[in-house]
Amino acid sequence: MGLKFLEHLLILTDDPEGTRDWFVQNLGFRNGFHPEFGFPVYWLYIGDQDVLHIGKARHSEHQNTYLKTPTDGEQDYSAAGAMGSGRIDHLCLNCDGMSEFIDRLTRNGIPFSERKAHNSQLYQLFMREPINGIKVELNFSWEEAVQMGRVPSYTDEGQSLTPSSTGSH
Numbered sequence: 001m002g003l004k005f006l007e008h009l010l011i012l013t014d015d016p017e018g019t020r021d022w023f024v025q026n027l028g029f030r031n032g033f034h035p036e037f038g039f040p041v042y043w044l045y046i047g048d049q050d051v052l053h054i055g056k057a058r059h060s061e062h063q064n065t066y067l068k069t070p071t072d073g074e075q076d077y078s079a080a081g082a083m084g085s086g087r088i089d090h091l092c093l094n095c096d097g098m099s100e101f102i103d104r105l106t107r108n109g110i111p112f113s114e115r116k117a118h119n120s121q122l123y124q125l126f127m128r129e130p131i132n133g134i135k136v137e138l139n140f141s142w143e144e145a146v147q148m149g150r151v152p153s154y155t156d157e158g159q160s161l162t163p164s165s166t167g168s169h
Helices: 016-027 061-066 098-107 142-148
Strands: 002-013 030-032 041-046 049-056 088-096 113-116 122-128 135-141
Touching (some): 002 016, 016 030, 016 041, 016 049, 088 098, 098 122, 098 135, 122 142
Antiparallel strands (some): 030 041, 041 049, 113 122, 122 135
């Protein structure tokens, strides 16, 4: 089991186009392909890796629901931060050893949700770090999830009728 590398950060902002343009023009990121999520987003790349995702803060209820984690409750995590705070929505890490991660999270009482990533071969676990409210996304290969018999609660088609095998996430 182990963390392999940081995949991306999502920045929610009142000016996604200006934010995109700044990172492209000033730092050399390349604006590129992204899946369709039902809300606007830009993916900026370094080489072949998307590392910075930019979205409009408070765009829609669909976006808020899509980005929510199990422990959010009524807390409002959808707003961009005050100027200078650089509201980052989540941290994404590429991982392997999903079984060990699930065992550890369950043992430590950390609620998480599971999802097959849209139009990809990724299986994702989402949780929220409780001290600062930072959402954490762990990405695993879809093959690893299939071998474990995991059924995501959210798929490309939307909410799954069959909960994950643990039934509590």
